Amino acid sequence: MLNRFGHGVSYSKLEEIETALCLQKIENENEGGVVLPSNVYSCVPTSLVFDNIDRLEETLSGSGTSHCANGIAVQPMVHTVQAPKPPAVVPKQKKRGIDHVECVLPSYNAGEGVGPSLTKRLRIDCSEAIKTGEMKNLTWCIVRQINEVEQD
Numbered sequence: 001m002l003n004r005f006g007h008g009v010s011y012s013k014l015e016e017i018e019t020a021l022c023l024q025k026i027e028n029e030n031e032g033g034v035v036l037p038s039n040v041y042s043c044v045p046t047s048l049v050f051d052n053i054d055r056l057e058e059t060l061s062g063s064g065t066s067h068c069a070n071g072i073a074v075q076p077m078v079h080t081v082q083a084p085k086p087p088a089v090v091p092k093q094k095k096r097g098i099d100h101v102e103c104v105l106p107s108y109n110a111g112e113g114v115g116p117s118l119t120k121r122l123r124i125d126c127s128e129a130i131k132t133g134e135m136k137n138l139t140w141c142i143v144r145q146i147n148e149v150e151q152d
Contacts, residue, residue: 015096022098040073047074 009017036042050071059065 016094019095044075044078
């Protein structure tokens with residue numbers, strides 16, 4: 001309804017745009033093996049931050065709830081001779097879907113989790129330090145009582 005008032009695009013057009021973006025990313029991945037945004041440079045120190053956002057919609061089992069992961073890449077501004085890659089050119093096909101490519105991931109078994117070893121409590125005798133602190137505090141209080149006018 002909104003696209004009829006000029007506030008959006010039709011669902012069909014939206015699927016075409018998303019499919020074109022997906023095909024563009026797949027084309028970039030085929031070139032270098034890893035898909036990076038066009039403004040992220042390789043071989044530059046990068047800090048990556050990811051946040052796992054789970055929305056538990058009050059289901060009894062917890063299944064069927066929403067899940068999202070957001071990520072941020074932070075790089076220092078550096079002068080580089082490497083020009084940003086132009087986006088891959090994908091010819092307009094008006095496709096609204098992509099062909100599924102089977103990708104078999106290798107099995108991974110991390111083994112049983114091992115936590116840190118137990119630490120022993122360290123007992124420190126502070127009785128001398130406490131006695132010294134009490135004596136200094138008592139001395140300070142007595143000096144303050146002797147001259148009540150000059151307390152600066």
